[in-house]
Amino acid sequence: MAPPTDPTDPAYAAGLDAADPLGPHRDLFVGAETPLVYFDGNSLGRPLRVTGERLRTFVEEEWGGRLIRGWDEAWMDLPLVVGDGIGAACLGAAAGQVAVGDSTTVLLYKALRAAVALRPGRTEVVLNRDDFPTDRYVAASVARELGLTLRWIEVDPAAGVSVDDAAGVVGERTAVVLLSHVAYRSAWLADAPAITAVAHDAGAVVLWDLSHSVGSVPLALDDWGVDLAVGCTYKYLDGGPGAPAFVYAAARHHEGLDQPVTGWMGHADPFAMGPDWVPAPGIRRMVSGTPPIVGMLALQDMLRLLAAVGMPAVRQKSVALTSYAVDLADAWLAPLGVALASPRDPERRGGHVTLSHPRMREVVAALWQADVLPDYRDPGGLRLGLSPLSTSFTEVRTGLAAVRDLLA
């Protein structure tokens, strides 16, 4: 029998699942056996089943058994050990350039202050009017503190910042270009190497927010010459609610890296308890206070899985999932007045797809009642976050059929 060619046919989705080399990984996640449709893996990834056992063992053996000795034996180094794990599995970053801790918001503040300090005398920060709120708010505070000017790039909310957009505003006054690599609303995948080169040609540094790309889109921060980057670990890295963020700083900047939250844990010798702050060598100076050890446990399980699978395979599955969602939206939802608010070209699209309709807010509320969990983002955007290792093609079809039925 010939394989089905109509994407709306349930057998078509089943065929994609059967042919998917990463398909069996879905069973490694908690809840895979339930009929719930999860389209929000880019806001809070599902936990791996092994994480339950890791948490229990941690309480009984490491925390309960080692007690205060745990700091000397392992925990003190964990922000950099886990940072190296993120760097190797996801960022294309050599060891010693990534630290884990704080929230993305706090690390963004520290990294932006450090980035501005790398370019004394320059007065402008370039950013995107449609970027995630925390990025815009933090940049506004840094500008206020330091007397800088924010230079906004205006973009189409269904697309994002192009190389030409960036080249049009970056200039000799630019200290820092702060942008998201994958746009939280549209999933626009910025051309990070080219935009980084535009910034460098003008003598500026770049700070990339990788919250929606890490664990979904392959990154090569060292090769691209990126200066600084930050990102979340509770989205595609499945670190759990409130899991700490990470910061990357290229080794060439470490010597002069001046961040403002100079806590004892970023000191060269924390237990000397000396009168003045002396920065630790390397990326450790980006650490401020006591590292959130419990918050890094789940993340380590996901990093192990991502390292084994490899980001190119993850990206291939991600493109297949988002392309299938676009095909179903074209067939079922476009006739009902739904517009694609994400790039159609998979080369310019990250791991999610946004579909817009004036009544999408009501649709999303009804979907949640039916155990289909996407996200809603104004204006009228249904956001499908398709976490590559924990989402099946049949799940995509089931969820979009529910959207079709509600709109009809």
Ligand SMILES: *Cc1c(COP(=O)(O)O)cnc(C)c1O
């Ligand atoms: C999710 C996200 C954040 C989150 O910041 P928190 O401090 O973890 O709440 C920041 N920036 C972007 C672009 C995001 O998508």
